Amino acid sequence: MSYVVNFKEVSVVGLETSPVAEALAGLRANEARYFMNKYKHEFTVIPAAESQETLDYVNGILSKERSLEFAARPLETSRFQVENIRFAYVFYEDGLAVNVMYTVDDPKKRAVGFKLSEGMEVPKELETKFKFARQKSKLAGTIRGSFFVIKGEY
Numbered sequence: 001m002s003y004v005v006n007f008k009e010v011s012v013v014g015l016e017t018s019p020v021a022e023a024l025a026g027l028r029a030n031e032a033r034y035f036m037n038k039y040k041h042e043f044t045v046i047p048a049a050e051s052q053e054t055l056d057y058v059n060g061i062l063s064k065e066r067s068l069e070f071a072a073r074p075l076e077t078s079r080f081q082v083e084n085i086r087f088a089y090v091f092y093e094d095g096l097a098v099n100v101m102y103t104v105d106d107p108k109k110r111a112v113g114f115k116l117s118e119g120m121e122v123p124k125e126l127e128t129k130f131k132f133a134r135q136k137s138k139l140a141g142t143i144r145g146s147f148f149v150i151k152g153e154y
Contacts (some may be wrong), residue, residue, distance in 0.1 A: 005032035005043045020095040023117035026140035039082040042046035048074035058090050110150035118142050
């Protein structure tokens with residue numbers, strides 16, 4: 001069942017099993033606010049158990065591009081296109097959010113982003129491979145983020 005993320009009243013719906021559920025919900029709401037403000041797009045998530053195709057897509061890119069596979073359990077996903085950009089998100093139980101930004105017509109603007117919820121440790125899979133910048137958010141507290149550029153075609 002899908003859920004339209006409310007960025008005015010942050011809710012942990014769908015994220016209750018996360019040890020950092022409040023921070024992860026804030027991170028998810030922060031993404032929802034971004035897409036509403038920039039694209040007038042309602043950010044909608046579905047349970048990971050109902051979105052194997054999105055999980056396979058994101059996991060395939062992570063595996064082929066950087067040999068990454070996360071131990072944490074995926075809780076929710078989102079996949080949509082606005083303008084000429086395809087987006088895919090996976091929100092993990094440990095507080096990690098992974099997003100794929102894939103422009104349809106410009107191979108130079110394709111990337112995978114990692115955002116860490118406030119209060120979570122850097123996942124072992126990322127700790128020696130990426131440096132994380134900090135960003136303040138009214139909805140999510142301090143978000144740490146990093147990314148890499150996608151080189152292949154997906």
